[in-house]
Amino acid sequence: MFGLSGDVLMGIIFGGLLLLIGAVGTRQSARNTKGPRERVFAMRSNSLAWIAIAVFFLVIYFLPEPYNYTVVVLYFAAFPFIVYRVCSRRLKIRRLEAMHATAQRA
Numbered sequence: 591m592f593g594l595s596g597d598v599l600m601g602i603i604f605g606g607l608l609l610l611i612g613a614v615g616t617r618q619s620a621r622n623t624k625g626p627r628e629r630v631f632a633m634r635s636n637s638l639a640w641i642a643i644a645v646f647f648l649v650i651y652f653l654p655e656p657y658n659y660t661v662v663v664l665y666f667a668a669f670p671f672i673v674y675r676v677c678s679r680r681l682k683i684r685r686l687e688a689m690h691a692t693a694q695r696a
Contacts, residue, residue, distance in 0.1 A: 620636065635676050635680075649661050
């Protein structure tokens, strides 16, 4: 098909599937917010995540052989800490918005 090898075709299919899954996840993350501050934070963190993932793949692609493995190791070492910070901050925003809404009702 169009002179593409099997590996290139599978890469295109899996890449498209990953983009689709990421887009659905981003949409659900924005929809599941409880308030306006959390929605802004979710959209901002989703945008930064998309940029970080794109930069990650570009760096892996353009760095020479031994260095790109170092980037992968650093990425997976830092990833849990980044996810923890983002989730903690989102929970904090959610709690503050709930407290604010409760205070306005009283």
